[in-house]
Amino acid sequence: MHAALELVSSEANFSAISLRRIARQAGVVPTAFYRHFEDLDALGLTLIEDTFRSLRQILGDAALASMPLKGLVRYSVELFAHYVRDNRLLFQFVVKERFAGTVAMREAIHNEIVLLTNALAADLARFDEFSHISQDDLRVISDLVVNTVITLSERILDVDPDNAEDDALMLRAEKQLRLIFMGVGRWESRSA
Amino acid sequence: MHAALELVSSEANFSAISLRRIARQAGVVPTAFYRHFEDLDALGLTLIEDTFRSLRQILGDAALASMPLKGLVRYSVELFAHYVRDNRLLFQFVVKERFAGTVAMREAIHNEIVLLTNALAADLARFDEFSHISQDDLRVISDLVVNTVITLSERILDVDPDNAEDDALMLRAEKQLRLIFMGVGRWESRSA
DNA sequence: CATGAATGTGAACACGTGTACACTTTAGGC
């Protein structure tokens, strides 16, 4: 698995690397691959699963819902950015395969993102600031927030690790999220 | 070029299809490929160029800056969505290669998006509603808007063409953009 | 209509690919 991640990180994407190259990178003979996965698709799906399993755990442990809304934006952006940096290869893989992968992979990633969006909507619902927002609109807003955070991680992965210009990226994302939350204050859900 | 687009649309992505398969799809012998492009990279870059050239033209012709801000959101979302649907294969290609493509391709796409963002920022600056926003913040806002529209097109491409549930997607994107613009009303640029 | 450029052809090359199969090595629980 790690060999595959390394190759995908330095090459274009998963479909561009072969079973034999992965095996070579892992220091193992090609046929040994089959001892662990039925085929390349299975490997890819496992990598995606792993990524989101641990991401869900991080986000769950953080218990964001019990924080004051003030400062939550900065905190969660930093938490997320930290996690992305710590799992660079894994996230690079997911970002690349989100649109370029197999249908199975794309669906898996999509489903996980939907789950994250739902979780965020549920968290936001607990804040007074969102009490005037309808259920549907809560999901629309969460969707926008999730997309903004995804874009942030794509960008963090695009600059090289020790460049440290991530700060500018994070500040921009924070600004955008604050802007969104400002809009929420004036928002009126027709069917609230 | 069209043969390549068809294959990429039905397969995973560009790096997964071979020169020989493109030639076969085009009804031509493999070596004939070299009469038109130096290699596959050149083909890919040309496709990206073409996509954005015509997109820039559409957006330029629309002269959005001369419209009232009211109704502009709905109009531009519809214009954009229409264009994406009319150039489904082209956009599918760009979306897939945005992160999974060659470095050259990725850079080309990235640069084009930056151009679009700058153009939007310049357009927004003409509206009274944005007169209290600093130059930098204008770019941050435009960035958020562009990302939201990109996400919309990714989703339009994900549902099959004659499904006609695009409307729901467009409504969501419109809501999100209106939310952003609501935030702008309360936004205060510190260095305005 | 002729001529020259643009486009398409076919054979050949060296090499990378996924996977099957029988075999050997490694490691952990009784």
Place this chain on the structure above:
DNA sequence: GCCTAAAGTGTACACGTGTTCACATTCATG
């Protein structure tokens, strides 16, 4: 310390790959 399941090995096959080169065809324009 043995023995069994897991992991790794080496060989072999049929096939797809990019690119080369000399040759054939098409087509526009003088």
